[in-house]
Amino acid sequence: MNDQISMETAIQKAGILLEALPYIKRFKDKIVIIKFGGSAMSDDKVLTNVLQDTVFMKTVGMMPILVHGGGPHISREMERRGLRPKFVDGHRITDRETLEIAKTVLVDQIGASMVKKISEMGNDAVCVWEDGYCPITAEKHYIEVKEDDGTTNQLDIGYVGKVTSIIRERFLSLCSECTIPIVPPLAKGNDGEIYNINADSVAAFLAKALGAEKLVFLSNTHGIMTRPNDETSFVSTLHEDEAHSLIDKKIINGGMLPKVFACIAAVKAGVKKAHIINGQIPHALLLEIFTDKGVGTQIIV
Numbered sequence: 655m656n657d658q659i660s661m662e663t664a665i666q667k668a669g670i671l672l673e674a675l676p677y678i679k680r681f682k683d684k685i686v687i688i689k690f691g692g693s694a695m696s697d698d699k700v701l702t703n704v705l706q707d708t709v710f711m712k713t714v715g716m717m718p719i720l721v722h723g724g725g726p727h728i729s730r731e732m733e734r735r736g737l738r739p740k741f742v743d744g745h746r747i748t749d750r751e752t753l754e755i756a757k758t759v760l761v762d763q764i765g766a767s768m769v770k771k772i773s774e775m776g777n778d779a780v781c782v783w784e785d786g787y788c789p790i791t792a793e794k795h796y797i798e799v800k801e802d803d804g805t806t807n808q809l810d811i812g813y814v815g816k817v818t819s820i821i822r823e824r825f826l827s828l829c830s831e832c833t834i835p836i837v838p839p840l841a842k843g844n845d846g847e848i849y850n851i852n853a854d855s856v857a858a859f860l861a862k863a864l865g866a867e868k869l870v871f872l873s874n875t876h877g878i879m880t881r882p883n884d885e886t887s888f889v890s891t892l893h894e895d896e897a898h899s900l901i902d903k904k905i906i907n908g909g910m911l912p913k914v915f916a917c918i919a920a921v922k923a924g925v926k927k928a929h930i931i932n933g934q935i936p937h938a939l940l941l942e943i944f945t946d947k948g949v950g951t952q953i954i955v
């Protein structure tokens with residue numbers, strides 16, 4: 655009886671491997687941008703799962719690039735120092751002190767722990783922010799505010815940037831080595847300043863500029879809800895037009911806004927698939943990439 659069960663289990667496992675085969679072939683040598691949101695990094699187990707999945711992808715011949723967030727971690731550190739985090743449209747208002755905190759948390763803590771963990775798993779990883787050298791250039795980002803009289807104003811929220819260019823060759827050469835590039839959401843401007851950037855928009859820019867096959871957001875929800883706080887309203891596919899209507903009704907708000915804009919921009923620029931999935935589900939990334947069903951919400955245009 656036991657032998658029979660273990661044989662059945664073994665056959666099931668072989669079935670899973672075979673289901674993955676077409677995806678392994680399809681994604682061979684293809685760039686996949688994974689955005690790992692701070693909200694999903696709830697504990698060490700989640701971090702380990704996501705990094706294991708990323709190493710798996712690299713091992714079967716894909717070219718994963720991991721862009722990480724860390725918003726909640728930055729906020730906690732600000733609060734510990736008596737500062738109050740403030741956001742406009744999902745972007746943190748960033749003064750000098752906040753920028754210093756963001757750099758320490760993103761590079762010295764989160765990025766460094768990812769590099770260390772991946773190397774413990776037997777793979778190479780490099781934080782692209784090495785000694786302040788960064789292959790991403792940014793410029794100051796102003797928020798457009800619509801006034802009641804119909805005019806628009808530019809709101810200055812400090813050292814917040816938007817990506818203007820990347821050194822493609824640097825990313826491509828890292829990808830073709832045995833390395834997994836780890837990308838913190840920081841960049842330098844031609845004005846010599848360092849900018850804090852929403853990690854979703856960094857991921858979208860990289861996906862576009864590198865012609866990625868896929869862009870996956872690992873967050874803390876099962877995708878996008880189409881009714882306010884209604885866990886039964888997650889959708890597997892969302893068209894750009896519906897997304898805009900949900901944004902107008904404020905059903906998509908806060909940290910989900912930059913993610914949805916990032917998905918739309920990436921798909922419009924030719925990235926084949928952009929998904930928002932729950933990174934806290936063990937191995938959600940592998941399920942999304944290597945199985946027929948997929949998980950989370952896919953944005954289409």
Ligand SMILES: Nc1ncnc2c1ncn2[C@@H]1O[C@H](COP(=O)(O)OP(=O)(O)O)[C@@H](O)[C@H]1O
Pocket residue numbers: 690691692693694723724725872873874875877878879880905906907908909910911
């Ligand atoms: N329509 C929506 N569907 C799902 N989540 C939403 C929606 N609108 C806003 N959100 C919020 O967006 C959050 C994810 O954004 P954020 O906290 O910035 O995550 P991350 O750290 O992954 O970037 C969710 O936890 C949820 O509270």
Ligand SMILES: CC(=O)N[C@@H](CCC(=O)OP(=O)(O)O)C(=O)O
Pocket residue numbers: 690691692693722723724725726728744745746748756814815839850851852853854909
């Ligand atoms: C300008 C801006 O908002 N920068 C973000 C960078 C981190 C980030 O985007 O982290 P998540 O992906 O976890 O939200 C911030 O300071 O929170």
